[in-house]
Amino acid sequence: MHIKYESFVREPLVDGNKDYHQISEDIVSPIEGKPGRMWYVGFIFSVILLCFGIFSVSWSVYWGLGTWGVNRTIGWGWDITNFVWWIGIGHAGTLISAILLLFRQGWRTGVNRAAEAMTIFAVMCAGQFPIWHMGRVWDGFWVLPLPNSRGPLWPNFDSPLLWDVFAISTYFTVSLLFWYSGLIPDFALIRDRAKTKLRKLLYGFASFGWTGTAKNWQRQEALALVLAGLSTPLVLSVHTIVSFDFATSVIPGWHTTIFPPYFVAGAVFSGFAMVNTLLVVTRKILHLEQYITIGHLEAMNKIILLTGSIVGVAYLTELFISWYSQAWGEMAAFQWRIMGPYWWSYWAMMTCNVVSPQLFWIKKFRRNIPFTFVMSIVVNIGMWFERFVIIVTSTYRDWIPSSWAYYSPQWPEVGFYLGTFGLFFTCYFLFAKYFPVIAVSEIKFILRTSGENYKHKMAHIENQGAEEFYHVVTTHHEDEHHEEVAHH
Amino acid sequence: MSIKKFAVAVYDDEEVLFPAVKKVRRAGYKIHDVYTPFAVHGLDEAMGLKGTDLHIAGFIYGITGTSTAVGFISWIYCSDWPINYGGKPHFALPAWIPITFELTVLFAAVGMTLTFCYLNQIMPGVKKHVFHPRQSDDMFVMAIEINKHMSEAEVIAFLKSTGAKETSVQVAESSWWYGRWDKKEPYELAAG
Numbered sequence: 001m002h003i004k005y006e007s008f009v010r011e012p013l014v015d016g017n018k019d020y021h022q023i024s025e026d027i028v029s030p031i032e033g034k035p036g037r038m039w040y041v042g043f044i045f046s047v048i049l050l051c052f053g054i055f056s057v058s059w060s061v062y063w064g065l066g067t068w069g070v071n072r073t074i075g076w077g078w079d080i081t082n083f084v085w086w087i088g089i090g091h092a093g094t095l096i097s098a099i100l101l102l103f104r105q106g107w108r109t110g111v112n113r114a115a116e117a118m119t120i121f122a123v124m125c126a127g128q129f130p131i132w133h134m135g136r137v138w139d140g141f142w143v144l145p146l147p148n149s150r151g152p153l154w155p156n157f158d159s160p161l162l163w164d165v166f167a168i169s170t171y172f173t174v175s176l177l178f179w180y181s182g183l184i185p186d187f188a189l190i191r192d193r194a195k196t197k198l199r200k201l202l203y204g205f206a207s208f209g210w211t212g213t214a215k216n217w218q219r220q221e222a223l224a225l226v227l228a229g230l231s232t233p234l235v236l237s238v239h240t241i242v243s244f245d246f247a248t249s250v251i252p253g254w255h256t257t258i259f260p261p262y263f264v265a266g267a268v269f270s271g272f273a274m275v276n277t278l279l280v281v282t283r284k285i286l287h288l289e290q291y292i293t294i295g296h297l298e299a300m301n302k303i304i305l306l307t308g309s310i311v312g313v314a315y316l317t318e319l320f321i322s323w324y325s326q327a328w329g330e331m332a333a334f335q336w337r338i339m340g341p342y343w344w345s346y347w348a349m350m351t352c353n354v355v356s357p358q359l360f361w362i363k364k365f366r367r368n369i370p371f372t373f374v375m376s377i378v379v380n381i382g383m384w385f386e387r388f389v390i391i392v393t394s395t396y397r398d399w400i401p402s403s404w405a406y407y408s409p410q411w412p413e414v415g416f417y418l419g420t421f422g423l424f425f426t427c428y429f430l431f432a433k434y435f436p437v438i439a440v441s442e443i444k445f446i447l448r449t450s451g452e453n454y455k456h457k458m459a460h461i462e463n464q465g466a467e468e469f470y471h472v473v474t475t476h477h478e479d480e481h482h483e484e485v486a487h488h
Numbered sequence: 489m490s491i492k493k494f495a496v497a498v499y500d501d502e503e504v505l506f507p508a509v510k511k512v513r514r515a516g517y518k519i520h521d522v523y524t525p526f527a528v529h530g531l532d533e534a535m536g537l538k539g540t541d542l543h544i545a546g547f548i549y550g551i552t553g554t555s556t557a558v559g560f561i562s563w564i565y566c567s568d569w570p571i572n573y574g575g576k577p578h579f580a581l582p583a584w585i586p587i588t589f590e591l592t593v594l595f596a597a598v599g600m601t602l603t604f605c606y607l608n609q610i611m612p613g614v615k616k617h618v619f620h621p622r623q624s625d626d627m628f629v630m631a632i633e634i635n636k637h638m639s640e641a642e643v644i645a646f647l648k649s650t651g652a653k654e655t656s657v658q659v660a661e662s663s664w665w666y667g668r669w670d671k672k673e674p675y676e677l678a679a680g
Contacts, residue, residue: 020626157561163586170590174597189624197670204669209614217527222542223604441526
């Protein structure tokens with residue numbers, strides 16, 4: 001047996017006097033009960049938004065993209081802004097589930113399930129924008145390398161836009177597999193507890209017949225570890241490739257080598273903000289404060305502070321390099337960003353992304369829930385403006401002054417954006433009702449090292465001297481060893 | 489597919505389960521399986537199970553993805569339909585790295601997950617016998633197959649001595665089958 005002990009310096013990840021059964025009760029009982037009034041209100045509102053989005057998209061497809069505000073100078077308006085924004089948000093889930101798994105961060109277990117769900121829904125929303133931006137969407141399959149009657153003419157494999165198709169579809173698939181392979185044991189728990197026939201049937205189907213044998217778990221852990229190892233470079237590659245959409249072109253403001261790390265940091269920044277937005281509400285409504293503790297929120301706020309600062313450094317680096325290059329186009333592009341007709345978007349971005357996260361240096365703010373909630377929304381407003389600034393204020397004044405233009409969105413574009421909120425929250429509300437919002441089996445796994453009540457039982461170890469502690473550990477292992485030898 | 493008789497011991501603590509597994513093996517009983525609500529580290533070793541080679545399968549799938557991407561794109565650009573993009577080389581390996589990487593990851597992840605399902609024999613619609621309704625909640629369940637040379641009472645008494653909270657003898661299907669989880673199987677109904 002391994003000694004199960006973690007220092008008191010780390011605060012518990014599971015508060016309260018929990019045992020394994022209590023964990024199942026706390027997390028599964030919201031699924032078994034009727035949803036509250038708030039759930040219905042939120043769900044219906046989301047479905048209405050989704051319907052409005054479907055209407056706006058249908059309108060755009062029927063009348064064509066002339067209904068949008070984009071023009072020949074500014075070809076990528078709100079549409080691609082929203083695409084990059086959503087795909088950025090979709091980075092936090094994999095970061096939490098993969099990178100923090102490799103770094104053995106125990107606190108990820110409280111938030112990984114919801115964050116991964118958020119990732120999948122955000123990628124679904126992101127995917128809508130390039131698809132409907134095609135205009136003639138019925139020809140959309142042309143981006144796939146399928147044998148065809150046009151030659152066969154293949155897509156351009158040297159184009160970042162095609163890399164994006166591969167990156168995002170791979171990212172969606174792998175995130176979904178990672179998420180679902182973790183959900184299977186929890187579905188089996190709901191199935192085994194189920195009192196009604198319908199629930200037993202549905203969760204039995206969803207649990208794939210999982211019974212949790214020793215071999216099952218051994219393979220499950222191997223799968224999770226390798227998928228984490230694969231997802232780590234994957235998540236970095238996805239936003240890198242999104243940044244290539246801009247960086248490989250020769251437009252001032254886009255043509256910079258700093259884009260890949262700067263985009264990835266921004267993606268993590270906005271993703272963690274969205275996780276905070278959702279979890280602050282979810283933990284309250286589902287009474288999960290003992291699993292998603294203030295310590296969890298603080299850990300995420302620290303990551304927001306770190307990535308926000310990286311983003312800030314990237315903005316300043318861009319400005320410096322544009323001056324240092326002494327290239328007319330570069331300098332003008334950044335001067336117009338700051339002082340041109342879109343100055344308000346640049347300063348909104350700077351305030352929300354660079355200045356406001358610095359408040360998280362103060363511990364009191366990091367651990368304050370209303371402040372965390374407000375900040376999480378401010379950050380995502382800032383990150384939306386970042387993409388708007390990059391896309392619109394790099395293109396609205398191009399090389400020929402006669403084609404300089406201004407861009408404002410039209411209602412179908414706004415409706416499309418609102419519709420993706422509808423899609424996102426419809427999915428999230430269904431998830432919060434029918435899926436275990438916290439990874440039950442993973443919480444049980446860490447309970448004896450990180451549960452509050454188990455930590456108290458370890459008090460005597462904490463008070464031991466180093467000699468004594470060493471003695472306890474070594475004799476413990478020696479006993480094991482003798483037993484093994486006797487056995488053989 | 490065969491219906492067998494099992495002696496089942498239910499433990500409520502992994503600290504009791506580990507010595508129990510050792511005692512049972514030492515006594516010469518063959519453990520059919522141990523069911524736990526979460527991954528108990530070291531249990532596979534204690535039961536004498538080998539490690540899994542799933543990650544090796546993953547590596548092979550990944551390599552397949554890499555060669556598929558490089559092979560397919562180079563065939564298209566160098567043989568099937570060479571296009572001159574601004575005088576750039578047809579065999580432009582650096583430009584293919586993103587897609588090659590994505591397909592490597594995609595093949596490895598999908599292949600491994602399918603292999604995982606195949607090895608564990610799990611799939612939508614698959615059903616298996618559940619020895620204890622709380623084996624996925626807070627109980628650790630050990631099942632020992634009883635053959636005709638063994639005394640039922642003796643095995644049960646032995647399992648009790650290892651610290652089991654509950655023991656029972658169950659007639660159960662030892663493998664998997666297609667079925668609905670809301671319906672009881674004929675052998676379950678016969679057992680009552």
